[in-house]
Amino acid sequence: MTQPQARPPIGKIVVLIPTYNERENLSLIVARLRVAVPEADVLVLDDNSPDGTGAVADRLAADDGQVHVLHRMRKEGLGAAYLAGFAWALEHDYGVMVEMDADGSHQPEQLRSLLVALADADVVLGSRWVPGGTVVNWPIHRKVLSVGGNVYVRVLLGMPIGDATGGFRAYRASALRTLDLQQVASQGYCFQVDLAWRAIRAGLSVVEVPITFVERTIGDSKMSQDIVKESLRSITMWGVRYRFGQVRSLVHGEPRWHRLKS
Ligand SMILES: Nc1nc2c(ncn2[C@@H]2O[C@H](COP(=O)(O)OP(=O)(O)OP(=O)(O)O)[C@@H](O)[C@H]2O)c(=O)[nH]1
Ligand SMILES: [Mg+2]
Numbered sequence: 001m002t003q004p005q006a007r008p009p010i011g012k013i014v015v016l017i018p019t020y021n022e023r024e025n026l027s028l029i030v031a032r033l034r035v036a037v038p039e040a041d042v043l044v045l046d047d048n049s050p051d052g053t054g055a056v057a058d059r060l061a062a063d064d065g066q067v068h069v070l071h072r073m074r075k076e077g078l079g080a081a082y083l084a085g086f087a088w089a090l091e092h093d094y095g096v097m098v099e100m101d102a103d104g105s106h107q108p109e110q111l112r113s114l115l116v117a118l119a120d121a122d123v124v125l126g127s128r129w130v131p132g133g134t135v136v137n138w139p140i141h142r143k144v145l146s147v148g149g150n151v152y153v154r155v156l157l158g159m160p161i162g163d164a165t166g167g168f169r170a171y172r173a174s175a176l177r178t179l180d181l182q183q184v185a186s187q188g189y190c191f192q193v194d195l196a197w198r199a200i201r202a203g204l205s206v207v208e209v210p211i212t213f214v215e216r217t218i219g220d221s222k223m224s225q226d227i228v229k230e231s232l233r234s235i236t237m238w239g240v241r242y243r244f245g246q247v248r249s250l251v252h253g254e255p256r257w258h259r260l261k262s
Helices: 023-036 053-063 078-091 108-118 140-157 173-177 189-201 225-252
Strands: 013-019 041-046 067-071 096-099 123-127 134-136 169-172 206-210 212-214
Touching (some): 013 023, 023 041, 023 053, 023 108, 041 053, 041 078, 078 096, 078 173, 078 189, 108 169, 123 189, 134 140, 140 225, 189 206
Parallel strands (some): 013 041, 013 096, 041 067, 134 212
Antiparallel strands (some): 096 169
């Protein structure tokens, strides 16, 4: 991580909310967000949810000029939805792009602390696994999966991050522009690891702030075995490549960290 330095003001904020079958959650989360951070705009990224979440988003947008909707044709995963949202936000000259789930797991009331930290950083990660971070109502197997996954990421990628899989984040637009987003193919949890890993390798300042993560009470999780498998496969591949690169650099006596490409 680089030293904090004077950075330009963060600029216009947009909160990207990916949705798939979140009809009941969406209005609740948008209402909380609009109260907690009234200056932030909202972009709902809906993958043509069969339960009619897209129509709910349209109603919210009709009632509030700061709410926008991107309707996507089909379910393509969280990563693809966020990439479409980033592209939209960059085109519309936002200075900060926030990632936040629709299911109530991320607290809009804690967004302010992420934005405050962004004054001295390029990327801020809301973190469950740093001092002060907590999870509420998570079954033990989810905790084990999350803690274990993060240990695996630290061991393989050597990333100094407590919670690389979390999805409550704020990026400066300038940071996203440097991340080669066209090359990102990850979909599930590993989308978050992928972006954190790219940001760190790009030499950006990535900081973590503690958050309270609350298990959803409405609707169904989209977490699946396929998402876990994708993460395991990708992180293992990146890690092996990275560790081979380190061995090569030891043999050839040159530092390679900053030149590694995925
Ligand atoms: N647009 C879009 N949104 C998605 C997709 N999959 C999940 N989401 C949304 O992404 C957010 C996170 O998904 P969740 O189902 O809560 O998954 P999770 O938070 O990783 O897992 P849990 O901890 O079990 O809730 C929610 O707002 C979902 O509606 C998708 O394929 N497309
Ligand atoms: Mg969730």
